[in-house]
Amino acid sequence: MGKASEINGHAMPSSESTARILERSEETAEERSRESGCRRRLMEFLRRNLLVILTVSGVLLGVGLGMVVRNMNLNRAQMTYFAFPGEMLLRMLKMIILPLVVCSLVSGAASLDTRSLGKLGGIAVAYFLVTTLIASGIGVSLAFIIKPGVGAGALNTNNLGLESVSSNKETTDSFLDLARNLFPANLVAAAFRSYATDYKMVSLGNNTNGTTIYQKVPYGTEADGMNILGLVLFAMVFGVALRKLGEEGEELIRFFNAFNEATMVLVSWIMWYIPFGIMFLVGSKIVEMEDVVLLVTSLGKYIFASILGHVIHGGIVLPLIYFGFTRKNPFSFLSGLITPFTTAFATCSSSATLPSMIKCVEENNGVDKRISRFILPIGATVNMDGAAIFQCIAAVFIAQLNNIELNAGQIFTILVTATASSVGAAGIPAGGIITIAIILEAIGLPTNDLSLMLAVDWIVDRTTTVVNVEGDALGAGILHHINEQEAKKQQKQPEEELAEVRVDVVANAQAEEETSPLVMRQTKFLEVTPEAIESVL
Template sequence: METTNEFNGHAVSDCPVPTSKIPNKDDPKTFFAKFALFFKRNLMVILTVSGVLAGVGLGMLVRNTNLTLAQKTYFAFPGEMLLRMLKMIIIPLVVCSLISGAASLDTRSLGKLGGIAVSYFLVTTLIASAIGVALAFIIKPGVGAGALNSNNLGLETVSADKETTDSFLDLARNLFPANLVAAAFRSYATDYKMIAVGNQTNGTLIYEKVPVGMETDGMNILGLVLFAMVFGVALRKLGAEGEELIRFFNAFNEATMVLVSWIMWYVPIGIMFLVGSKIVEMENLVLLVTSLGKYIFASVLGHVIHGGIVLPLIYFGFTRKNPFSFLAGLITPFTTAFATCSSSATLPSMIKCVEENNGVDKRISRFILPIGATVNMDGAAIFQCVAAVFIAQLNNIELNAGQIFTILVTATASSVGAAGIPAGGVITIAIILEAIGLPTNDLSLMLAVDWIVDRTTTVVNVEGDALGAGILHHINEQGLKRHRQQDEELAEVRVEAFANLQAEEETSPLVTRQNQGGDVSPGAKEDSVAIESAL
């Protein structure tokens, strides 16, 4: 027998109707229509990948024309414009998204999610460092490469005489910038000055190297991130008084994302010229690849293992979902990362794709991704560890267990301070080399092939950020489900208690006699309540 329900005033059958029989006007019917729909949904991905391929072809063609240095600069101009546009919106995007994200999350959940995020970043970076060290000892890229010399490859030497202690102190100083406006384009760095501190017996002056603070060009993104997080929490604490400012930053954030969506349409053109100009600038490519081939192979293999196996397994372990279907929605930011070699420049497209393609909560993505782009450098940790072991093998230095442990810890810690810009991780290798007492004059070898390794490095960096956002979104969703279930159980308990009370009132003979008299005076009602409570 068929029963009916009322829905919006109409009788509706309770029998389920097969959804496959319901025609959907949006469903494509022909192969051409299906292809057109697929092309429309994945247009940005197709254009971005096509830009990389076109850039390779264009670079190979222009390379044979023997351009002058000035002409190479002009050729790279469209790619430079893309980088400038992406860097232009980094500060408003990071600051506004972190303020609105920290202000929208509850203080308790903020602390919980922040703790999970920091643990995730530290554990994954430590695993990445271990993979880099293990591969360097297995592949031995520096063994037998003692003939490598900076002069043979036509490279400039790199001066990196910074003390390890001062590097970490600079990291702490940059967390608390003295001037927020200056932090947008300058960061703190330690330099050294030789100061006379006395005379020897023969009259010779005694000099001492003294650290002196100075401001260097480059955005202090770490200080801006910390300030934005704390400021967002402070606005949340204000309550109603801070609501207007929170709405302002939310609106600013949404407007910035609109700008990002506009810039994304220029990405394929910019990427084409970025890749093409790099190919045109290459000199002695065959010599570099053959000389440093094992180093390049070890670094790229580490990125493939970490990005293709370790990170997806961690994501699957937390969410029990297919990690590759999650990553499939992020092809555009991965391609942007490959072309720009900058985690910070990839941040705008990453936030957009994570929210639109993978459905991550805006409060989660806009809080975690800017932090990850600053402190989570899994790819950098891998190639820094490979480079440290490579230079040790190059100089025929045997590393002991203590030095290996120092490499792991220092690479994990120094990757936090690595700038999210092209070649940002090479300078932090000097910190590791200083920590284990290795010479830093071979760093120029790293710079020679950094433009190759840095591409896979940046892809792994942004992949770790994206999967971390997905994990936190899943944990947050699970927490919300548990709260809903608890609320439903409490509601059921309340309903049952209310029903039992009604039943007792109906079956109690004393209460029945009190109610039989029709209208009762307030005094009589109070007496009846007193009798009930006493009984």
């Protein structure tokens, strides 16, 4: 008999060759399934991270487009037209801020019971204050180590062709305005205006020499810009009030919840426009830049100190705080927030980044909606770690520029004022420049060099905003973790009590099948007193 057997006169392969063929077919099937598995995983990755990839690509394309268009020497009108798609993105994001902040805070405060609301609110305030104070400390330390203003005494606004920025606002009035804005006199007006103190000179008569004596008297004016601080406080208190109403407030809570969900749907639509808008937003900024080389060489140490402070705080301090509370990898948490960070980098506005931040924190990181929608709007208003860093560096820089030695009292004043004033800083581009004036007034430094900060603010403000929104996101992650731990503790307590009851009642083998303690005890009773059975029957 040969290697091949014959069936009906036809040669058939041997069992060895059949096994080989089967092995080959299995290998090819495995390879095919492996390839299809890899392709499936790649497609799943692209589908899940498409928006992130498009957003990052938008920034890179924007840089390239800006460099190309910059060489065309566009006039002011043409620059405005070129920046139009980016302007539309900012307008869309700002449009959604008011309903998002009010509805999310009302529904968030109403969904949490008063006890946990007070506890979470207290932890959030402590977190915001401590991180901002640490940020201020980093800023002051770096300013004294790097000394950006030393040797730059010859630098002034004239040789850089900058306009002077004047600020005559008293420190006391700045903090009083902060308190006034917490309680807006008109809620409708608070949606587009905030309170601001101005001054007028009032004549008090003549002195003995015949010279007229004037006194600077403060009076209230309305400044353009949403009073988000007042709206935040009102929405929180209103949410708590609805919770207290019980059944009567349920319908209104459901209304705000539905309004909130509808707003988040709008946010998800706007987010698909972000990559296109960001491309023109970044490109237009590059086109508008003046003599960048001169600015960077003259203010390079200040820019370097500010960005280094942001890297230290955002890359080391905040992740360590998050890890200390949660024992989880902070960078895996942050990797789900690339879209909001890119938006923050491009728009320089923590308020404009709020819609995409809420969406990504909930969907990518699984943070409880009640936590994220309660804490993130507050964080976008009061938590300004990045701003505190560059404000402290700017204050020390201006002191060094004017050859003024700062004493311990003035340094402490910078720390406290930067921490307190960053609460009232508007979450808009260049919002922190106004608060630098408050710090300078508090320590008695001239404000005429503020235009130097404004000249390079478009560089520093990008990393500032990224650190601001990172602090908010990690704060939401920490509160979510604390809330989960509390919930687990509450679940364990009743389980332990039930376990004790089971141990007490399951005393005999016959009663193990039963679940009710009453039935168990009845069975036990029947075993002990058989006479009772007869009497019952």
